[in-house]
Amino acid sequence: MSIPCLGRVHDRRAVAWESSGVSERRRLPRRYLVVAAFVFVVAASERFGGPLTVDALRGAVSSGTEAAADQLRDRNARGEIHLTFDDGPTPGYTAEILELLDRYDAEAVFFPIGEQVEPNAALLERAVDDGHRLGNHTWAHDRLADLTAWDFDAAVGRTQIAVERATGTVPTCLRPPEGVIDDAAVDMAAAEGLTVEMWTVDPLDWQTDDPDAIARRVIDGAEDGAVVLLHDGGGGRDATVDALGTILRELGRDGYRFTVLPGC
Known part of the structure; x- marks a missing residue:
């Protein structure tokens, strides 16, 4: 049986070293391994408040793995992106968008048109139940x-x-349609308890039927704190739905998280 030792993965490396005449690297003395194992047992016992059982050892490995995963996620995190959807809700499109957001564990803010709220109340209720916000x-x-x-x-x-x-x-x-709002309206919004929320990335999804173009504009504009303007109503939104899957997949792979716009 091979005994793992410092700087080596398998005994065959030791054979290779010896055959090559490299004598500086030697197998760690067995007594050192015994001492190291003893120190590990004592430390683990103190950590888990009792003898080092098999279950405790498994817990130590699991805890270490989870901590390493958390550190890796933190290290790979690129920041947060805030997805927003205007002009809905719309049967079909809004539902598809909600399914994609759920699949990728993403949060968003929906800015509905008032006259479309009552006929599509179930979609907005679902959005709220899924953890999204309404503007x-x-x-x-x-x-x-x-x-x-x-x-x-x-x-x-x-x-x-x-x-x-x-x-x-x-x-x-409050999301002003077309981004148009004057100072008087800002003041009236504040009196209603509303902050005015604009955007930083506009892929012009209302202008094109090309999902690749929409996705590329969002991906190219991605940065920590970016606010993305998309639409789930106001016309055909098949391209937006198709682009959203690419956006969520690619930016998620790059380490971005999709979170609710802070003001909402």
């Missing part, structure tokens, strides 16, 4: 500029009520 994208994709307080309430306040009635949750973030 506010106005009642009918309204432009948030030059609005009276009444207009703002009809566009944003009405959507707040619809989402709460459908899901029991109250949105805390």
